[in-house]
Amino acid sequence: MYPYNVKSLHLELTNKCQASCPMCARNYNGGREREYLQLTEITLDKFKQWFPRAFLSKLNNIYACGNYGDPIIAQDCLEIFEYIRSVNPTTRLAIHTNGSARSADWWRHLATAMGENSFVVFGIDGFKGQHELYRRGTDFDRIIENARAFMSAGGKARVDSLVFKHNENTVDDFEKFLLEQGFENINFKTTKRFYGSENFKVEKKNGDFDYYLEAATTDRWKQEFKINLDNLRSSSALKKIKESVSIQPECETLKQIYVDCFGNFLPCCWIGFDYVDQHSLDDVSSFAFIRNSMAEESKRLLDRIGIPNLNALDAEQILAKEDLWKELHEAWNSPDKPMACIKTCSTTLYDTLYTHTVKQQ
Ligand SMILES: C[S@@+](CC[C@H](N)C(=O)[O-])C[C@H]1O[C@@H](n2cnc3c(N)ncnc32)[C@H](O)[C@@H]1O
Secondary structure, three states: OOOOOOOEEEEOOEOOOOOOOOOOOOEOOOOOEOOOOOOOEOOHHHHHHHOOHHHHHHOOEEEEOOOOOOHHHOOOHHHHHHHHHHHOOOOEEEEEEOOOOOOHHHHHHHHHHHOOOEEEEEEOOOOOOOHHHHOOOOOHHHHHHHHHHHHHOOOOEEEEEEEEOOOHHHHHHHHHHHHHHOOOEEEEEEOOOOOOOOEEEEEOOOOOEEEEEEEOOOOOOOOOOOOOHHHHHOHHHHHHHHHHOOOOOHHHHOOEEEEOOOOEEEOOHHHHHHHHOOOOOOOOOHHHHHHHHHHHHHHHHHHHHOOOEOOOOOHHHHHOOOOOOHHHHHHHOOOOOOHHHHHHHOOOOOOOOOOOHHHHO
């Protein structure tokens, strides 16, 4: 029951990033940055003010990932992790990053600061040449150099690797290469952001067409979208789906909350994404219709349940509110379940959950 006894914190340290991944919401198709993004970051001072020591001491998992940025771009990233470790010597710590910034020295220092029971997940999507097709603006050699510096200082590192058509046939060789570098674990995954389509247009900064990203095609990596998108457009079909779905709310099972770089205190990053996103897709495809209506529905829900902000109340004070997100909890068991929760925390659209389990390894 809400408010649950929070054990896990997902942080967005910043929405700044040097990369332009085509399917990331901080840019339009890998090109121009979204103009409504107000770039900001959590400084060490703000962090200390938002999260009292008593709150940090209770957590058993704290990780920095986020929707829009890269944690290592936040100026105080290392200092924040150093501080958390000084307050809570045992909590699990993790950072999800593209790894293509900071010096080798910084990475060695990070390994010491994070200490035991911690790891960094590097997003590396294939060999040099393949990787940059998705992680635009990053440098493969520099990432490997940084990861090696981190591991040489005792840091544990893993890789999350996205599989597309352009790298699906080299997965096994790539895994071998990464294990030889010292990474402990490689998690290959196919993106769910094609939504049943075979390709995704990538644009240059000036909006001109650049190339297509293509979805993996082999049975091993293909991601099946289970529902005909047009069915989601019909209100009667949607009603039926909503009635029958069983939600397995990850926020509740992991006892996790998400805090974005503006200090918004949210149940998860997925709904947090809808909260901040202001980009309404303007094409007439079924996907655009579903995406837009889902974002509107989430915004209405969030307005009703209320999203506290850490600039007004600290994390302890927010969790002491007895009615925190009560209506969200009720909505999971009602016939009218939120689409954002259906998409991420049920197996309605895809066979697998949109889970963060890798972040819990
Ligand atoms: C905005 S990134 C934030 C962290 C960091 N910038 C990174 O690349 O790991 C959020 C997460 O989305 C993942 N991601 C990026 N593009 C994706 C895609 N097309 N499908 C699935 N996950 C994706 C990243 O690997 C990362 O774990």
